[in-house]
Amino acid sequence: MKKHIAFSGALAVALGALGAHALKEVLEPSSLESYQVAVFYHLVHTLAILAVVQGNYIKLTVWLWTSGILLFSGSIYLLAVDELLGINLSFIGPITPIGGLLFIAGWCSLIFSSNTNVDK
Secondary structure: OHHHHHHHHHHHHHHHHHHHHOHHHOOOHHHHHHHHHHHHHHHHHHHHHHHHHHOOOOHHHHHHHHHHHHHHHHHHHHHHHHHHHOOOOHHHOOHHHHHHHHHHHHHHHHHOOOOOOOOO
């Protein structure tokens, strides 16, 4: 789990740096803004996973957030750079809200979990 979290965090920072430096000059402002949203959600949910596993391990929450990172942030990363890649990836657009729903479901899973130390 530690390697999963470390990789996700490092990837979020690297992709953020890529967006801030290399992609800033070549992406349309709206694509760059979407890309930055993807980085933000990627990093926030990586930190949330880190926080959850510090207490009692909640597998469902971690699975939902990890899937959310892949579908939400991953689809936005691809959609933001599809013109640079020369590939029309608009067909993956419907995946983004599914990833968002997985983020929400992950947060909701904490409501029903009795495995946290937060209420103690």
